[in-house]
Amino acid sequence: xxQVDARRFAAMAEFxxxxxxxxxxxxxxxxAQGISAQQYQLMQVVQATSAEARVSISTIAERMVLxxxxxxxxxxxxxxxxxxxxxxxxxxxxxxxxxxxxxxxxVLAHVAAAHLVELExxxxxxxxxxxxxxxxxxxxRGTEAK
Amino acid sequence: xxQVDARRFAAMAEFxxxxxxxxxxxxxxxxAQGISAQQYQLMQVVQATSAEARVSISTIAERMVLxxxxxxxxxxxxxxxxxxxxxxxxxxxxxxxxxxxxxxxxVLAHVAAAHLVELExxxxxxxxxxxxxxxxxxxxRGTEAK
DNA sequence: AAGCACTATGTCGTAGCACGATAGAATAAG
DNA sequence: CTTATTCTATCGTGCTACGACATAGTGCTT
Numbered sequence: 318x319x320q321v322d323a324r325r326f327a328a329m330a331e332f333x334x335x336x337x338x339x340x341x342x343x344x345x346x347x348x349a350q351g352i353s354a355q356q357y358q359l360m361q362v363v364q365a366t367s368a369e370a371r372v373s374i375s376t377i378a379e380r381m382v383l384x385x386x387x388x389x390x391x392x393x394x395x396x397x398x399x400x401x402x403x404x405x406x407x408x409x410x411x412x413x414x415x416x417x418x419x420x421x422x423x424v425l426a427h428v429a430a431a432h433l434v435e436l437e438x439x440x441x442x443x444x445x446x447x448x449x450x451x452x453x454x455x456x457x458r459g460t461e462a463k
Numbered sequence: 464x465x466q467v468d469a470r471r472f473a474a475m476a477e478f479x480x481x482x483x484x485x486x487x488x489x490x491x492x493x494x495a496q497g498i499s500a501q502q503y504q505l506m507q508v509v510q511a512t513s514a515e516a517r518v519s520i521s522t523i524a525e526r527m528v529l530x531x532x533x534x535x536x537x538x539x540x541x542x543x544x545x546x547x548x549x550x551x552x553x554x555x556x557x558x559x560x561x562x563x564x565x566x567x568x569x570v571l572a573h574v575a576a577a578h579l580v581e582l583e584x585x586x587x588x589x590x591x592x593x594x595x596x597x598x599x600x601x602x603x604r605g606t607e608a609k
Numbered sequence: 610a611a612g613c614a615c616t617a618t619g620t621c622g623t624a625g626c627a628c629g630a631t632a633g634a635a636t637a638a639g
Numbered sequence: 640c641t642t643a644t645t646c647t648a649t650c651g652t653g654c655t656a657c658g659a660c661a662t663a664g665t666g667c668t669t
Contacts (some may be wrong), residue, residue: 321575329578330511333504336482337528355626358479365476374647382483387627389648394626411635411646430466432475433596440598444590450579452586501655520618533656535619540655557617557664 325450332446339439346431350424355381356395360425363401363415371404371414400424471596478592485585492577496570501527502541506571509547509561517550517560546570 321329340354347357362380363372372380378388392415395401400421406412417425447453467475486500493503508526509518518526524534538561541547546567552558563571593599 321572321579325579326507326575327511329575329582330507332582333507334526334528337504341528353625358483361472361476361479365473375645380480382480382487384628385647386629386649390626393648409636409646413647426466429472429475433467433471433598436475436478436593436596436598440593440596441600444593444599447582447586447590450582450586452579452582453590455587499654521616530657531618532620532658536655539619555617555665559618 328446328449332443332450335439335442335446339435339443342435342439343432346435347428349431350428352395352398352400352424352428355391356398356400357425357428359391359395360400360417360421361429363417364422364425371416373406373412373414375412377415395421474592474595478589478596481585481588481592485581485589488581488585489578492581493574495577496573498541498544498546498570498574501537502544502546503571503574505537505541506546506563506567507575509563510568510571517562519552519558519560521558523561541567 343354343357347354358381359377362377364370366372366376366380374388374392375385377383377392378385381388381391383391392401392403392413396403399418401415402418403413404416406414444453489500489503493500504527505523508523510516512518512522512526520534520538521531523529523538524531527534527537529537538547538549538559542549545564547561548564549559550562552560590599
């Protein structure tokens with residue numbers, strides 16, 4: 318069992334606390350626009366992943382870190398809210414390509430803007446905690462000080 | 464609508480993706496030790512919050528960013544697994560003070576160690592994304608731990 | 610010291626979501 | 640053409656956070 322010294326343990330706890338606060342903000346901020354944090358992230362993935370903003374369910378599952386069937390259900394709910402639409406992929410009829418609706422784009426813009434503001438507060442806190450943890454830069458392998 | 468430019472939008476999406484991967488790791492890594500990620504974080508809070516490692520339900524709720532009744536239920540489940548114990552606060556009989564059991568400490572050490580390893584990979588990725596977002600300003604050298 | 614407000618913890622029913630198992634259609638491979 | 644694989648979809652289940660409510664202890668006010 319690898320040992321984690323008290324200083325790093327505290328830094329990790331602090332990082333995790335900031336994470337929880339951020340995630341809670343994300344939930345609240347999304348719900349203020351009538352959607353869930355998962356739906357916000359879904360739209361974020363659709364917008365960011367592909368240049369044409371057409372993303373398959375499989376890609377969504379991968380990027381959302383979900384099982385395929387959970388991605389299907391997530392898209393179902395978002396579609397029901399009019400945030401996204403399914404289009405048939407003409408090159409591969411098995412595929413559904415998910416795109417944002419006009420309404421989805423509008424809601425996404427609002428929620429993303431709110432997140433950016435919050436990250437101006439939370440970002441530095443997280444970075445600070447990760448620095449204290451000693452994991453803020455790559456190539457830290459084997460730098461274990463006790 | 465376009466309050467968030469494309470570069471920052473992409474950085475935010477990337478940060479969020481790393482977050483999801485980390486959270487998924489956390490879940491998996493905790494379950495490998497027979498507990499949930501929430502139970503891991505509960506123990507982390509108990510261990511890190513107070514010097515004597517005795518924490519009230521209210522404090523747990525605050526640090527876990529949960530409603531108090533959810534904190535009660537979280538402690539219930541953790542207690543049932545033998546990870547934590549409730550002690551009566553002699554100064555205020557309304558309070559239950561939560562402490563780790565020997566078994567809880569052992570499991571916590573394992574899971575925390577695994578998280579530290581994962582953060583050596585994920586930490587730099589998150590910091591990088593936050594830097595690209597322009598919200599990492601606390602990362603000035605000098606606040607670096609000794 | 611009785612009354613009242615406030616705090617802390619606990620209980621219960623509900624809703625939402627991710628998952629495993631399963632299915633069916635399209636495509637690829639042989 | 641037959642079989643295997645990929646992709647999306649459906650259904651039932653379990654877990655957990657929540658709101659509403661309940662109970663008990665504390666402390667302030669009169």
